[in-house]
Amino acid sequence: MKELNFKSPTFFERLRGMLGVDFYRLFHTPMFYIFLAIAAVIPAMILGTMGMENPQTGTVAEPLYTNTWHIIAAETPLYVVNNIADYANMNMVFIFGGIMVSIFIGHDYKSGYVKQLFTTHAKKQDYMLSKTIIGAFSMACMCITYLLGAVGGGLFAGTAFEVNVGSLVIAVISKMIMSLGWASLYTFLNIIFRRYFGVSIVSCFFFGTGILIIGAAAVFGNNAILNIFLYGSSVYACLSSSVLTLIVCLICSAAWTAVYTVAGTRILSKCDVY
């Protein structure tokens, strides 16, 4: 009889395989392109339509933004939301990202793909990491299309473009870094509600809006302590960002990614797959 040899795949071999599949799937998922388009259209639409004349009354609505970059982020960290203009910024892509991750993980369970996967891949952390990375990548892509949409909308509406370029770049990069933390949260939520697709999407939407932090800010005010949370750090990445902002976002995103990945891995390891 032939001798049986078993070779254990390394962490990178395992993750490379899983990521390869997930990236292929992402680029072949129509919803990804739809969200990229939505992320571009929303700022363009807000900027492009504001200040338009109402044909019935002849009045012109007061513009929400006088500066194009305000649709990317506020001038200073505003955890307390007073009007819709304070809320409508690049952080919206994190809501779309949540839906993307839900669709992805929902498909994995619905198709029976996880059964195949977990039969050959014993390490559940690989799955958590792969989904987190793919979710973060899709949200980072949405950040870019959001930025392009904002520039297009600003040019069309003729709003101002004055900004500290360095701070703007740091703000956008920081928000892209925050994508990782958000993606890990969504992956975690989808693991908890893996048998209830609808609940997964709703929970991602709920947390993605940052309503809990906005609520906390309403009570405690614009307090820097809120930066320890994902939404707080995402808001902290504003148009007055500095290197400190980048560091805070990096630490916050990495820390929450670690927490959610460990927690998600634990749940996956303890629970049965049906």
Add this chain to the structure above:
Amino acid sequence: MNAIEIKGLTKNFKEKQALCGLDMTVPVGAIYGFIGENGSGKSTTEKIICGLIHKSSGTVKLFSKDHTDPEIRSQMSALIEAPGCFPNMSVWNNMMLQAANLDISNAEQEVVKVLKLVRMEGAAGNKYKNCSLGMKQRVGIAMALLGNPKLLVLDEPINGLDADGMRIMREVLTDISKTGATVVISSHILGELEKIATHYGIIKGGKMLKEMTAAELEADCRTYTALQAKDMSRAKAILSCKYSHVEEDESGYIRVYDTVTPEEIVCYLYENGIIITEIGKAKIGLEEYYIDLMKGGK
């Protein structure tokens, strides 16, 4: 070495005990027919082997190592319920994704090889959702075969297939066994299983009722003389006077289980004025053996 060695396996789902001290031994290279009624614990056992559900107690060893060992798990594969394909992708793309997932270096050649093995090379361009049930099952098996797994667990792979589909599947499974892989197949279609299995395990109520090789089954399956006569009731009564084990089966044949030749029976009945219209030697198959065993018979 055994590919699977299970001892005292239990699994509780809240109040329900799905497995109660199951023992199971599957030798390396075997095609193990795993048989049992619905709800007897077949799928639960298979899912535990695959690491999809957790055992309550007992030991599960694959190739002498714990079944959760990543080294072992990377060398096994399964088709449990759905094949895990993405419906809007082609068969080829689904296969390539699985190859990428397993980090197979020469993916294209491997995919072509397994698609040929399952007779699906001509349908590789079809969208998965447009495939027939039989084709989907074969794609599932092809996916499970990628990376030359040493252990393959197939849950009801021939269910819902038409006669041609079953024939192809039988050929495929026979070809797989030639690669040296150990295969565990659960199925209700015992006639088909009998044609390919080298070992059997019969499970009832979460316990292994019997494990045996195909040769042991062959030896265990009793031969009998089946006959039909013009006057069946009289023939049965007369035969019962001389032979100890005579019964009428569901298809209207009288069966004589005693060691006797058909010629002897013909002569005996002729002497008693009974005309035989049909007679021959037969053997009970796996299906009957299984039913007998389930009823508590020998």
